[in-house]
Amino acid sequence: MASDVATVRGQQTTLEHKPPRSRWWREVGWRHVIGVVAIAYCLLPLLYILSASLNPGGSLTGSNQLFKTIDFTNYSDLGSTDFSTWAVNSLIVASVTAVGTVLMCASAAYAFSRFRFTGRRATLTGLLLVQMFPQTLAFVAIFLLLLSIGDVFPVLGLNSRLALIAVYLGAALGTNAFLMYGFFNTIPRELDEAAKIDGATHAQIFVTIILRLVAPILAVVGLLSFIATYGEFVIARVVLQTPENFTLAVGLYNWAADERNAPWGLFAAGAVIASVPIIVLFQFLQRYIVGGLTSGSVKG
Known part of the structure; x- marks a missing residue:
């Protein structure tokens, strides 16, 4: 019972x-x-x-x-088109822009984080305010500026990949510098002071100590910059004029411009292949993404 x-x-x-x-x-x-x-x-x-x-x-x-x-x-038909040329152009532009963005923004973030100078806070605020306006609002001014510069320095004028990289770098400083600035503030300043006691200069501290400790945020900024410039269309369409200098976004757009006669099969195949570098790079750097995006929010 x-x-x-x-x-x-x-x-x-x-x-x-x-x-x-x-x-x-x-x-x-x-x-x-x-x-x-x-x-x-x-x-x-x-x-x-x-x-x-x-x-x-x-x-x-x-x-x-x-x-x-x-x-x-x-x-297989992509081999008889300019697709390979466009892919190389996109990889060159995106890679150089990503590396330049990382170096430029890391230097700026280190200066804002470690140095105290007149106008520091105003400069940070100015960078933030400038980045509130999308770059596409300035494409007319960019076109006219590059048109004028091309008369003096053709390598920096219209239809130049170097000019396109310069435009991308000009728009990359604000947001990425703020992202790195928050991460740099999490690195103890005692490390800098200890290195200075040993006789290290600011350049040696930056290169040999700080950059190694902030590797996650460098990877995140490089990845975001690569993705943004690899698929960017509006500015690239304004700057680049001839097919041999087109990036993938501009070249594939030209294929799809005529909706009735567009080679949609080639377009789809090109889009699939164009996505491979992004997927590979994302898989390679994914272990840095969460840490790089969240650590900078601890102290700012």
């Missing part, structure tokens, strides 16, 4: 601790639904463009049935 009572009480306790289905949906279930919808929203366009790249018919409407036809003709 006692064992039967204990069994009944155990079953009642199990039922009491088991959450009802309605409570599970309120607390956990709706999150799963939103997660599945978000994943589908992100994956379906990717699957569609991949299916279109494998469709030799060259029509997006013919790709409504995903992966009905699998053919790599579009990928």
